[in-house]
Amino acid sequence: MSFILTANWLTISNRALLLCGKTQISSFTDGSNEASVMQDLLPVAADYCFGQYNFDCNRKQAQLAVSGEIPKFGFDYFYVFPIDFCHLDEVTTEENGAWKLYRDGIYTDSPTLYITYFAYPSEPDDMNVAMRDLMVKYLAYISCMTLTHDSQLQASLQKDANSALSALMRGNGDMSGSADDTSQELYSNSHIMGGLE
Numbered sequence: 001m002s003f004i005l006t007a008n009w010l011t012i013s014n015r016a017l018l019l020c021g022k023t024q025i026s027s028f029t030d031g032s033n034e035a036s037v038m039q040d041l042l043p044v045a046a047d048y049c050f051g052q053y054n055f056d057c058n059r060k061q062a063q064l065a066v067s068g069e070i071p072k073f074g075f076d077y078f079y080v081f082p083i084d085f086c087h088l089d090e091v092t093t094e095e096n097g098a099w100k101l102y103r104d105g106i107y108t109d110s111p112t113l114y115i116t117y118f119a120y121p122s123e124p125d126d127m128n129v130a131m132r133d134l135m136v137k138y139l140a141y142i143s144c145m146t147l148t149h150d151s152q153l154q155a156s157l158q159k160d161a162n163s164a165l166s167a168l169m170r171g172n173g174d175m176s177g178s179a180d181d182t183s184q185e186l187y188s189n190s191h192i193m194g195g196l197e
Contacts, residue, residue: 003046008123012135013038019140020147037146045139050086050120058119073100075107084119091115130168137161
């Protein structure tokens with residue numbers, strides 16, 4: 001589904017703005033350019049960061065309810081993910097039936113469907129310190145591209161975010177990837193900006 005932007009995330013946004021050398025915001029709707037950028041990019045940063053790290057404390061199990069949507073791809077049922085869904089860990093169907101992941105849910109012929117998934121934290125305090133650090137530094141990095149035209153600052157923030165990601169990966173055994181896995185490094189400026197279009 002999607003990251004739910006609440007006032008609890010202002011602290012993360014304001015720390016990122018400070019790293020960019022910008023003014024802090026009082027809310028995500030205060031009318032400032034910084035607030036608009038944070039409102040747009042905090043969910044992007046959340047998707048990236050939470051996709052890098054599997055929080056065992058945010059691992060959940062759920063039996064999904066059948067959606068009213070007409071099934072596609074020749075399947076009998078469509079199940080919608082929970083509102084706090086970040087990414088999928090495991091799917092269990094009756095008799096290990098076939099299933100297909102599609103946008104915000106799963107198609108299958110199974111009349112019951114259980115998933116294990118990783119949920120978005122509801123507030124920053126639900127994350128460990130290393131994850132909050134990665135979130136702040138990655139948000140600063142991608143926000144800096146919109147808020148400043150300082151290529152040196154952008155490069156510095158990218159390096160800081162890569163370091164935060166490496167530190168998080170070294171300190172936690174339940175991560176996908178490893179600290180030596182160069183594919184985990186942050187994308188270049190042009191790749192990220194292309195991905196936001």
